[in-house]
Amino acid sequence: MNAIPIEYGLILAGILFMLGMVSVLIRRNIIFMLISVEIMLNAAGLAFIVAGSKWTQADGQIMFIFILTMAAAEVSVGLALILQIYHQLKTLDTDAANRMKG
Amino acid sequence: MNTDLLIFFTSGAVAIVATILVITQYNMIHALLYLIVSFLALAVVFYVLGAPFAAALEVIVYAGAIVVLIIFVIMMLNLKKDAEEQEKSWLTPSVWIGPGILCAILMAEILYVLLAGGFEGNATQAVGAREVGRSLYGPYLIAVELSGLLLMAGTIGAYHLGRQRRKVIHRFLEMTDE
Numbered sequence: 001m002n003a004i005p006i007e008y009g010l011i012l013a014g015i016l017f018m019l020g021m022v023s024v025l026i027r028r029n030i031i032f033m034l035i036s037v038e039i040m041l042n043a044a045g046l047a048f049i050v051a052g053s054k055w056t057q058a059d060g061q062i063m064f065i066f067i068l069t070m071a072a073a074e075v076s077v078g079l080a081l082i083l084q085i086y087h088q089l090k091t092l093d094t095d096a097a098n099r100m101k102g
Numbered sequence: 103m104n105t106d107l108l109i110f111f112t113s114g115a116v117a118i119v120a121t122i123l124v125i126t127q128y129n130m131i132h133a134l135l136y137l138i139v140s141f142l143a144l145a146v147v148f149y150v151l152g153a154p155f156a157a158a159l160e161v162i163v164y165a166g167a168i169v170v171l172i173i174f175v176i177m178m179l180n181l182k183k184d185a186e187e188q189e190k191s192w193l194t195p196s197v198w199i200g201p202g203i204l205c206a207i208l209m210a211e212i213l214y215v216l217l218a219g220g221f222e223g224n225a226t227q228a229v230g231a232r233e234v235g236r237s238l239y240g241p242y243l244i245a246v247e248l249s250g251l252l253l254m255a256g257t258i259g260a261y262h263l264g265r266q267r268r269k270v271i272h273r274f275l276e277m278t279d280e
Contacts, residue, residue, distance in 0.1 A: 007221045018209045023125035025201035053152045058237040069249040073256030079175045080263035
């Protein structure tokens with residue numbers, strides 16, 4: 001039924017990962033950087049799913065579930081940190097938080 | 103061209119365009135709405151690739167939970183209109199042209215490697231939720247418990263970091279009560 005060559009899936013994952021990486025590099029707003037990290041994690045999950053569907057194994061989807069868990073934990077801690085930074089510095093600029101001592 | 107390949111190309115193109123719109127938006131809420139579109143398109147890609155359980159998880163957890171969490175935080179920050187203009191002043195061509203060129207070179211290398219061959223094989227048949235569940239609670243049981251620990255640590259960390267320090271204003275001196 002399916003006939004999708006796996007290099008197309010891997011190319012899609014690569015393009016999405018590159019877009020996320022560009023966004024991490026060019027943004028100064030810390031929330032946009034967190035969103036870009038989500039895009040990159042999602043692209044990595046897509047690569048796992050493509051590889052898992054090539055060999056018809058469930059391991060690719062299991063790795064995707066673990067990436068999902070890690071992304072959820074990371075985004076909750078990251079958003080708490082963002083709230084604290086905004087509370088202390090009154091800005092979302094990452095350059096304003098370049099000193100350890102707030 | 104068969105139907106699956108057509109759906110794959112269409113939803114992949116939607117995902118790429120939506121992601122480009124995410125990284126070029128100035129308004130945070132608009133960027134998040136395009137991010138939801140991108141996640142939904144990727145869920146369609148997962149389904150076509152034969153991973154229906156992962157497609158459902160993509161919709162529920164990514165487009166549902168994580169994006170809503172970010173929207174809640176943006177609502178709590180209560181940003182004004184000038185945040186958009188500040189974002190516009192940060193994103194000048196001199197900022198994005200250097201990383202863009204470098205990442206495009208890396209992308210071209212990845213494209214060359216992937217298209218040079220050695221990747222025979224198609225996505226043949228679907229792997230349903232039954233196989234995923236059996237494998238998840240069989241050989242991967244210890245990893246499931248460890249990810250449960252990770253979520254616990256995330257919850258405690260978010261609670262600890264997100265706690266606001268209570269400020270006690272004395273009559274003469276101002277001190278923060280930990």
